[in-house]
Amino acid sequence: MALLLGFLLLLELCWDTSALGPLSSTKGSDVLEFELPATNYETKDSYKAGPIGVLFKMVHVFLRVVQPNAFPEDILRKILQKKFDFSTEYEKIIYYEIGIIICVVLGLLFVFLMPLVGFCFGLCRCCNKCGGEMHQRQKKNGTFLRKYFTVSLLVICIFISVGIIYGFVANHHLRTQIEKTRELADSNFKDLRTLLNGTPEQINYVLSQYATTKKKAFSDLDNIKSLLGGGIHEQLRPKVMPVLDDIKAMAEAIKETKEALLNMNNTLKELKKSTTQLNTSLSDVKRNVEQSLSDPMCSVPPVATTCNSIQMSLSQLDDNTNLGQLPSLDQQIDNINHVLQTDLSSLVQQGYKSFNDIPEMVQNQTTDIISDIKSTLNSLGSDIENIGEQIPIQDKLSNFMGYINDTETYVHQNLPTLEEYDSFRWLGGLVVCSLLTLMVVFYYLGLTCGMCGYDRRATPTRRGCVSNTGGIFLMVGVGVSFLFCWILMAIVVLTFVIGGNMEKLVCEPYKNRKLFQILDTPYLLNENWKYYLSGMVFNNPDINLTFEQVYSDCKENKGIYTTLKLENSYNISGHLNFQEHAENIDNDFKNLNVSIDNIVLLDEAGRRNLMDFSSSGVDTIDYNVYLAEMSKAPTKVNLLSFANDLEAKADHLPQGSLKQSLKSNAQTIRTIHRGQVIPLEQSMSTIYQSIRELQHKSSGLGVKVVNILSSLDSAQDFLKTRISSVIIEESKKYGNTIVGYFERYLQWVKISITEQIAACKPVATALDSAVDVFLCSYIIDPLNLFWFGIGKATIFLLPAIIFAVKLAKYYRRMDSEDVYDE
Numbered sequence: 001m002a003l004l005l006g007f008l009l010l011l012e013l014c015w016d017t018s019a020l021g022p023l024s025s026t027k028g029s030d031v032l033e034f035e036l037p038a039t040n041y042e043t044k045d046s047y048k049a050g051p052i053g054v055l056f057k058m059v060h061v062f063l064r065v066v067q068p069n070a071f072p073e074d075i076l077r078k079i080l081q082k083k084f085d086f087s088t089e090y091e092k093i094i095y096y097e098i099g100i101i102i103c104v105v106l107g108l109l110f111v112f113l114m115p116l117v118g119f120c121f122g123l124c125r126c127c128n129k130c131g132g133e134m135h136q137r138q139k140k141n142g143t144f145l146r147k148y149f150t151v152s153l154l155v156i157c158i159f160i161s162v163g164i165i166y167g168f169v170a171n172h173h174l175r176t177q178i179e180k181t182r183e184l185a186d187s188n189f190k191d192l193r194t195l196l197n198g199t200p201e202q203i204n205y206v207l208s209q210y211a212t213t214k215k216k217a218f219s220d221l222d223n224i225k226s227l228l229g230g231g232i233h234e235q236l237r238p239k240v241m242p243v244l245d246d247i248k249a250m251a252e253a254i255k256e257t258k259e260a261l262l263n264m265n266n267t268l269k270e271l272k273k274s275t276t277q278l279n280t281s282l283s284d285v286k287r288n289v290e291q292s293l294s295d296p297m298c299s300v301p302p303v304a305t306t307c308n309s310i311q312m313s314l315s316q317l318d319d320n321t322n323l324g325q326l327p328s329l330d331q332q333i334d335n336i337n338h339v340l341q342t343d344l345s346s347l348v349q350q351g352y353k354s355f356n357d358i359p360e361m362v363q364n365q366t367t368d369i370i371s372d373i374k375s376t377l378n379s380l381g382s383d384i385e386n387i388g389e390q391i392p393i394q395d396k397l398s399n400f401m402g403y404i405n406d407t408e409t410y411v412h413q414n415l416p417t418l419e420e421y422d423s424f425r426w427l428g429g430l431v432v433c434s435l436l437t438l439m440v441v442f443y444y445l446g447l448t449c450g451m452c453g454y455d456r457r458a459t460p461t462r463r464g465c466v467s468n469t470g471g472i473f474l475m476v477g478v479g480v481s482f483l484f485c486w487i488l489m490a491i492v493v494l495t496f497v498i499g500g501n502m503e504k505l506v507c508e509p510y511k512n513r514k515l516f517q518i519l520d521t522p523y524l525l526n527e528n529w530k531y532y533l534s535g536m537v538f539n540n541p542d543i544n545l546t547f548e549q550v551y552s553d554c555k556e557n558k559g560i561y562t563t564l565k566l567e568n569s570y571n572i573s574g575h576l577n578f579q580e581h582a583e584n585i586d587n588d589f590k591n592l593n594v595s596i597d598n599i600v601l602l603d604e605a606g607r608r609n610l611m612d613f614s615s616s617g618v619d620t621i622d623y624n625v626y627l628a629e630m631s632k633a634p635t636k637v638n639l640l641s642f643a644n645d646l647e648a649k650a651d652h653l654p655q656g657s658l659k660q661s662l663k664s665n666a667q668t669i670r671t672i673h674r675g676q677v678i679p680l681e682q683s684m685s686t687i688y689q690s691i692r693e694l695q696h697k698s699s700g701l702g703v704k705v706v707n708i709l710s711s712l713d714s715a716q717d718f719l720k721t722r723i724s725s726v727i728i729e730e731s732k733k734y735g736n737t738i739v740g741y742f743e744r745y746l747q748w749v750k751i752s753i754t755e756q757i758a759a760c761k762p763v764a765t766a767l768d769s770a771v772d773v774f775l776c777s778y779i780i781d782p783l784n785l786f787w788f789g790i791g792k793a794t795i796f797l798l799p800a801i802i803f804a805v806k807l808a809k810y811y812r813r814m815d816s817e818d819v820y821d822e
Contacts, residue, residue: 034209034748036756039198042187043765045555047773049781052173055166056781059788060503066099067504071514077521100500107493107791110798111486118482149807154447156800159792160440164433166789171429174782178422181774182415188769189408191762196401199758206752210384213745214377217738221370224734228366229359231730236355236719240601243715244351246708247602251344253697258336260694264626265333267687268326274680278634279319281672285665286317289646292661297654306649310662313645316637317669321629332621347606354599373738380742384749429786432491435484436793442477443804446470450811471811474804481797488794495787499780507776516548538568554764561754599719602712611705623691630688634680639673 075092298307453466509515525532529541545565553563643666650662
């Protein structure tokens with residue numbers, strides 16, 4: 001019944017969702033990501049019995065030993081097709097059930113023979129036979145036999161106790177699991193409602209994501225200036241910007257050259273003035289020294305020698321440079337001024353502006369096309385909305401929701417009855433276990449009293465009260481065992497037949513999916529339908545749709561669309577065909593006519609300006625002549641050294657006007673060095689560096705200008721010849737980006753609908769809960785453990801009776817005894 005209920009649930013859901021469009025979640029591009037919100041369910045998709053599961057597995061092993069035959073698929077198929085003739089094919093059932101039949105026969109023999117044997121045994125004991133005579137013969141091995149019977153009975157009682165424990169545990173576990181049935185049913189019904197209520201929300205969510213996609217696409221369309229125009233600009237930038245940067249640098253170089261020439265020319269003029277002043281000062285000093293040397297004392301030896309020495313050194317007191325012969329730079333400066341009459345920097349900025357205006361030009365020229373593309377995308381949005389309206393999901397789900405409500409009402413109405421019956425069953429199981437417990441307790445009491453009260457020195461007629469009580473307990477246990485064991489065995493046989501067959505014919509084939517394979521047999525459930533499930537869902541029994549495949553897909557949480565192969569009734573790919581819209585958008589971008597071929601990087605005036613600069617003569621200046629002059633010392637001799645030498649020579653002269661005059665001239669020379677020579681040296685050093693820099697800048701000026709003009713011509717030619725291909729390439733990329741948003745979105749919609757929306761795992765879980773959990777784990781496994789434990793204990797009652805009767809002779813007080821044999 002549980003299996004049928006589960007399949008009806010699955011079939012109804014399949015039927016009611018056959019007109020749906022399936023869903024899924026996936027990720028879009030790096031810009032747009034789509035993901036279907038996850039649905040959480042309460043019911044666990046697996047069940048674990050806990051520690052008691054070890055005992056269940058033990059019973060399963062026993063059943064496989066008793067019933068090793070393979071699942072009778074052929075027999076079951078014939079039974080379902082009503083083609084099985086029991087009168088002629090009963091041997092097949094007997095062959096399959098032979099293990100169970102043998103066990104049942106043995107159990108029934110036990111049920112029928114044990115009361116008879118007990119009755120005969122009682123009559124025999126009443127006739128002082130069968131150990132009923134209260135007389136015991138003494139034997140040499142009597143002590144060994146007593147110990148052997150005691151140990152054997154104790155071991156048997158332990159085995160019986162284990163079986164009783166199995167019975168108690170199984171009885172309690174079954175009651176506990178039945179109490180959990182309501183919670184299990186409620187969680188499954190809640191999950192099914194979550195599935196049904198969440199499916200429309202999922203569909204609406206997926207369809208609503210079109211607005212996000214359209215918003216992103218419209219944003220990119222509105223931002224065509226930076227996306228398409230910027231893309232074109234970036235493609236042209238490596239070819240254009242270096243040229244403009246070189247021209248800009250050359251414009252700055254022209255200004256810097258003029259400043260450098262002016263500075264150099266002015267400095268040269270100042271240096272010429274400074275050298276003239278230096279020459280004048282040195283001439284004055286030289287003349288004053290000569291006048292001083294005309295003193296009469298210079299004719300008197302040894303003063304004459306010093307004066308002659310001073311006179312000879314005066315030729316060194318002179319200017320060392322020839323700045324006056326350096327050519328003037330006025331012509332080059334005039335040429336540069338003429339070049340600067342054209343503002344090359346302004347012309348370059350116009351080139352920058354013309355090139356940087358490309359994105360703006362693209363935006364201005366694509367207004368109409370962008371409007372057409374937006375209209376196309378809006379029409380696609382209408383198609384997407386129509387898909388949601390075409391899916392008749394609400395009516396279908398409302399029908400199935402009613403079925404769930406009816407089923408839940410039925411379950412809740414019958415659960416109290418089930419729980420009430422289970423309480424009677426639990427009480428019955430408790431009585432059965434208690435009877436066995438009573439029997440084994442008598443045996444334990446008999447063993448305890450017997451072993452504790454036994455006195456080996458006492459004769460059989462003189463045994464103590466405790467020992468005698470132990471023997472009586474053993475015989476009471478024997479009597480109770482004979483009285484009830486056949487009833488217990490009848491219960492064991494009944495539960496064994498039910499539980500064993502349910503495990504082998506329902507639970508085990510359900511887990512290995514043999515049952516699904518049986519149901520998937522062509523023409524089994526309907527002789528006119530090859531595949532029953534596809535006949536129910538699509539009214540087309542030729543579609544390969546099987547119960548096993550549907551169950552497996554639901555276990556993997558696949559969507560109903562894929563699971564039921566709903567493409568046979570609702571082709572989502574046809575409804576999500578974006579090809580026509582994509583072609584329209586692609587054609588719009590192909591027809592994109594962006595005209596930006598009027599870009600002029602530098603006009604003719606700028607070109608002439610560069611040529612004028614290259615012919616300004618700056619690069620033909622003989623900088624080495626200037627550098628050679630600037631590297632000379634201002635004077636032929638170091639004035640400080642000359643002054644010190646002059647002063648030293650004056651110190652060798654006698655006191656007088658000659659000596660004072662020479663010292664005064666030496667001091668004047670030092671003043672000239674500090675006031676004129678040192679500043680002159682600094683100015684010459686500074687202008688030397690300026691001349692070197694100007695020489696470096698102007699070196700190869702003509703070649704530089706020619707290279708710049710060549711690069712300019714190349715860039716301008718590139719703009720004229722290649723710009724159209726760049727526009728086409730960038731337009732294609734831009735169009736692919738826009739179209740890609742919708743292609744990814746529609747792909748996500750398709751994947752969502754076909755794989756994830758209405759994921760039917762709750763259906764498989766509900767079926768598992770009904771069959772695998774409720775029927776097999778909650779009921780059959782504890783039931784099988786119950787008969788296994790009780791049957792084990794009951795079977796061990798037979799040897800327990802024998803050993804208890806034997807052992808009672810050694811504990812009970814006899815009426816007579818034999819003389820001890822030698």
